[in-house]
Amino acid sequence: MRPSLTLRLLAALDKKSWLALGVFLALSLIVVPLLHLAVGEDSAFYLSTYFITLIGKIMCYALVAVAMDLIWGYGGILSLGHGLFFALGGYAFGMYLMRQIGRDGSYGADIPDFMVFLDWKEIPWFWSGSDHFAWAGLLVLAVPALVAFVFGYFAFRSRIKGVYFSIITQALTYAAMLLFFRNETGFGGNNGFTDFKRVLGYSVTSPETRLVLFGLTAIALALTLVFAAWLVKSKFGRVLTAIRDAESRVMFIGYNPLWYKLSIWVISAVLCGIAGALYVPQVGIINPSEMSPANSIEIAIWVAVGGRGTLIGPIIGAFVVNLAKSWFTVSFPEYWLFFLGLLFIVVTLMLPQGLVGLWKKITARQGASA
Amino acid sequence: MISTLNPALDDRPEGSDGADQMGHLVSGELDLSHGVALYLEDITVSFDGFKALNKLTLNIGAGELRCIIGPNGAGKTTMMDVITGKTRPDSGKAYFGQSIDLTRLSEPEIAHIGIGRKFQKPTIFEQHTVSENLELAMKTDKRVWKSLLAWLSGDERDRIADTLRLIRLNQEADRPAGLLSHGQKQWLEIGMLLMQEPKLLLLDEPVAGMTDDETMRTAELFVSLAGKHSLVVVEHDMAFVERLGGLVTVLHEGSVLAEGDLATVQNDQRVIEVYLGR
Numbered sequence: 001m002r003p004s005l006t007l008r009l010l011a012a013l014d015k016k017s018w019l020a021l022g023v024f025l026a027l028s029l030i031v032v033p034l035l036h037l038a039v040g041e042d043s044a045f046y047l048s049t050y051f052i053t054l055i056g057k058i059m060c061y062a063l064v065a066v067a068m069d070l071i072w073g074y075g076g077i078l079s080l081g082h083g084l085f086f087a088l089g090g091y092a093f094g095m096y097l098m099r100q101i102g103r104d105g106s107y108g109a110d111i112p113d114f115m116v117f118l119d120w121k122e123i124p125w126f127w128s129g130s131d132h133f134a135w136a137g138l139l140v141l142a143v144p145a146l147v148a149f150v151f152g153y154f155a156f157r158s159r160i161k162g163v164y165f166s167i168i169t170q171a172l173t174y175a176a177m178l179l180f181f182r183n184e185t186g187f188g189g190n191n192g193f194t195d196f197k198r199v200l201g202y203s204v205t206s207p208e209t210r211l212v213l214f215g216l217t218a219i220a221l222a223l224t225l226v227f228a229a230w231l232v233k234s235k236f237g238r239v240l241t242a243i244r245d246a247e248s249r250v251m252f253i254g255y256n257p258l259w260y261k262l263s264i265w266v267i268s269a270v271l272c273g274i275a276g277a278l279y280v281p282q283v284g285i286i287n288p289s290e291m292s293p294a295n296s297i298e299i300a301i302w303v304a305v306g307g308r309g310t311l312i313g314p315i316i317g318a319f320v321v322n323l324a325k326s327w328f329t330v331s332f333p334e335y336w337l338f339f340l341g342l343l344f345i346v347v348t349l350m351l352p353q354g355l356v357g358l359w360k361k362i363t364a365r366q367g368a369s370a
Numbered sequence: 371m372i373s374t375l376n377p378a379l380d381d382r383p384e385g386s387d388g389a390d391q392m393g394h395l396v397s398g399e400l401d402l403s404h405g406v407a408l409y410l411e412d413i414t415v416s417f418d419g420f421k422a423l424n425k426l427t428l429n430i431g432a433g434e435l436r437c438i439i440g441p442n443g444a445g446k447t448t449m450m451d452v453i454t455g456k457t458r459p460d461s462g463k464a465y466f467g468q469s470i471d472l473t474r475l476s477e478p479e480i481a482h483i484g485i486g487r488k489f490q491k492p493t494i495f496e497q498h499t500v501s502e503n504l505e506l507a508m509k510t511d512k513r514v515w516k517s518l519l520a521w522l523s524g525d526e527r528d529r530i531a532d533t534l535r536l537i538r539l540n541q542e543a544d545r546p547a548g549l550l551s552h553g554q555k556q557w558l559e560i561g562m563l564l565m566q567e568p569k570l571l572l573l574d575e576p577v578a579g580m581t582d583d584e585t586m587r588t589a590e591l592f593v594s595l596a597g598k599h600s601l602v603v604v605e606h607d608m609a610f611v612e613r614l615g616g617l618v619t620v621l622h623e624g625s626v627l628a629e630g631d632l633a634t635v636q637n638d639q640r641v642i643e644v645y646l647g648r
Contacts, residue, residue: 002521235505235520242495242506249493252454253507253566254481259514 012230021222028218033211049210053282056214058322060279063221065302065314066228067271072300073308074232075264076244078162081169082272083296084176085144089273090286091180092143094193095127096136097204097281101197113195114188124186133200140277141270148269149262156261170293177291192287199281210282217278221315224271228311231267240264301340305347307354316355400484400569401468402432407570407600408453413462415448415624422448423459424624430570435596437611437632438604440621441644446604447490449621450572454487455480466570482512486568490575492555496548500539500558503547504530507562529565536591537561552579560591570600577610589613608632620644 003011013021032055035047064086072078098112105113111123129135151172155165183189202209231237243250243257250257280286289295298321306317321343328336351358408430415423423445430436438446451457452464455477464472470483481487495503508526510516522530534540537557542550547558556576563571573592577585589610592601596616605611611618611632618635620628628638635641 002523005519008521231518234518236514236517238498238502238506239517241497245495245497246493248456248477249489249495250506251477252481252487252489253512253562254478254509255506255512255517256476256478260517263514 008234009226009230012226012233017229021225025218025222029215032214036211037207049207052210052214054326056210056217056282057279058319059214059217059221060275060282061299061302061322062315062318063217063224063275063278064272064299065306065318066221066224066311067268067275068299068303069308069311069314070228070231070271071264071268072303073310073314074237074240074244075261076241077261077265078166078300079169079265079268080166080293080296080300081173082268082299083293084169084173084291085148085269085272086276086279086299087176087180087286087288087290088144088147089140089276090280090290091187091193091276092139092273093136093277094196094280094286095130095139095187096133097196097199098188098193099127099131100199100201101195104197105195112188112193114183114191115186118183126186137277140273144269144273144276145266148266152262152265153258156258156265170296173291173296174293177288180288180291188287190288192285193280194285194287196281196284204281204284213278213282217282220274220278224274225311225315231264232311236260236263298340301344301347303354305343305354307351307356310354310356313354313356320355400466400470402569404468405432406430407432407434407467408602409463409465410449410453411463413449413452413459413464415445415452415457415459421624423452425462426621426625428619428626430600430602433597433600435592435601435614435616436603437614437616437618438602438621439606439608439611439618439635440627443623444621445624446621447574448624450487450574450602450604453480453572454485478512481566481568484567484569485572486563486566486570487572488556488559488563488574488576490578492552492559494547494550494555494558494562496546498547499544500547500550501530501534501543503558504533504561504565507565509565509567533561533564536564553581553584556580557584557588560588564595568599570602571595573601573603573605575605576603577605577607585610586613608636 032047032052035045036049036052039046064082068079068082071082101112103110105116107113107116109116111120115123123130130139155168160168179185180187180192181190187193196204198204199209199213204210232240239250239255239260243255243260247257276286276290302317302321303314304317305321306315307313321340324339324343325336328339347354353360406429408428410426410428413423413426414421426445426449428449438449440446448457452459453472455472455475459473466472466480466483466485472480472485475483495506498506505522505526508529510520510526531540534543537560539550539554539558539561542554547555550558556579560573560576563573576592577588580588585607592603592614595601603611603614616631617629618632619626620635620638620641622644627644628635628641630638
């Protein structure tokens with residue numbers, strides 16, 4: 001009997017993982033809100049706005065890391081341009097947030113401040129509809145998907161692989177960054193979008209809105225994880241890893257790698273777009289620096305540190321690296337990039353399977369000695 | 371989200387028997403009515419002026435078991451590349467059956483219409499288990515959307531189990547294929563070819579690295595496959611070629627030097643010169 005899709009989704013994770021996922025959701029949706037709202041600020045258990053924003057942000061990064069792992073760890077395609085898709089999702093939702101400011105901007109105009117500054121009289125055509133939440137939501141998915149599809153189609157059809165593909169993705173995100181830096185492009189130039197006031201009419205800075213965004217991010221991360229686990233366990237996932245390991249064999253048994261690579265590439269880009277859209281209202285700013293080549297390389301480092309080809313690894317990697325980053329950039333700001341470089345070298349040389357691989361080694365050794 | 375991706379997930383439009391989106395057309399079904407499975411005429415392939423194939427003309431009958439021999443650089447692997455769509459000939463015709471023009475199809479399309487290829491170096495999916503390797507090769511709808519929802523039916527499981535027994539790897543079914551011995555990897559790759567249910571099998575040095583016992587069993591297997599399938603075997607091992615029987619074609623400098631049974635070609639003066647002259 002062919003089991004239903006629901007059953008197969010349930011089988012995507014084992015019991016322990018479902019339990020861990022349940023605990024994670026209970027913490028994010030119940031415990032964190034309680035500790036933020038119901039506990040006094042002087043209590044030791046109080047969770048600050050800083051903490052919630054930081055963890056919310058890192059959960060968005062973790063989502064990007066899972067998306068990166070799908071294409072790199074399972075598809076064997078190293079993208080060094082995933083920051084672009086993240087930023088595109090962020091910009092798409094940022095447009096909506098800018099429109100929600102309404103007349104509360106410094107110029108009190110109907111159009112966003114930067115347009116007044118450019119001496120524009122009305123909303124340009126590509127901003128039309130951006131005042132509708134649903135349209136913005138559609139753009140969050142469709143823009144990264146479209147860019148990824150067009151770029152991926154030509155790159156994969158030309159059989160561009162390995163380091164050549166990685167370099168082209170770097171160039172792609174760099175070119176997009178230069179484009180978005182221009183004021184005339186119509187996305188706020190180097191300042192990007194900031195000073196958001198409302199989302200769906202609710203104040204973006206109110207604790208309740210922050211907690212809702214935090215909870216939505218946690219749910220998005222959990223759903224992504226289940227979806228990714230199902231994907232890599234399906235026959236599609238097996239074909240994908242087969243393409244990674246022996247692409248010519250895959251072709252000669254009758255699969256067209258183009259559509260497999262393109263599918264996972266587009267799926268990965270869309271997941272990044274969702275993460276970007278959740279990131280922007282929580283962090284309160286999106287600007288072209290998100291598209292800088294270094295940002296995209298950092299995404300690859302999260303995945304490498306956590307362990308690629310495992311789904312939990314990238315999440316751990318995103319948390320470890322970014323928590324270290326927030327600590328470093330406060331305590332020793334000038335040493336952060338040295339540390340990041342060192343981390344990458346150490347992981348590449350000593351821990352090819354990342355932290356998850358290290359953990360597996362340790363538990364295997366204990367199991368052997370016990 | 372998925373539904374917006376739908377066009378991207380399909381590699382062939384529904385119900386098109388072999389036509390893909392790129393506008394290439396396969397002219398109809400495989401037609402073996404004239405008893406010819408593969409028809410190559412005046413195929414020329416040159417790389418930077420070097421003619422790897424020089425007006426090669428070769429016919430393989432339906433159900434035939436043909437051996438191809440020849441010194442290194444004679445063009446054996448290039449010939450397989452042309453048949454499987456990896457290399458496009460500069461000139462000449464390549465037909466599968468009466469009506470399918472191989473020079474217009476991509477590698478996956480050619481695999482789809484029934485040509486299976488075994489590489490010189492065993493090429494399997496080392497990270498996947500032995501039975502997963504067979505599952506991936508199995509003849510089925512290989513579009514993205516179908517793979518997402520694929521689930522092995524009882525029949526399909528039986529077919530995998532049958533093939534596992536045939537290639538004597540049923541004890542290894544759940545082991546990663548990378549752990550197999552060299553000879554076992556060769557057998558697994560042959561098993562993968564069989565799962566594809568091809569009409570024509572191209573086998574590039576299938577017994578390289580096998581023990582004598584494994585070699586003889588492989589010969590038995592190939593002989594039993596002939597008739598239902600057409601086989602083209604490139605091999606250096608003359609004992610193996612002798613065991614297979616059938617016609618032998620000698621390639622030299624990109625074209626056919628001699629053709630006949632093994633004894634005839636071995637006594638052919640030109641063949642002796644080509645082999646001894648080196």
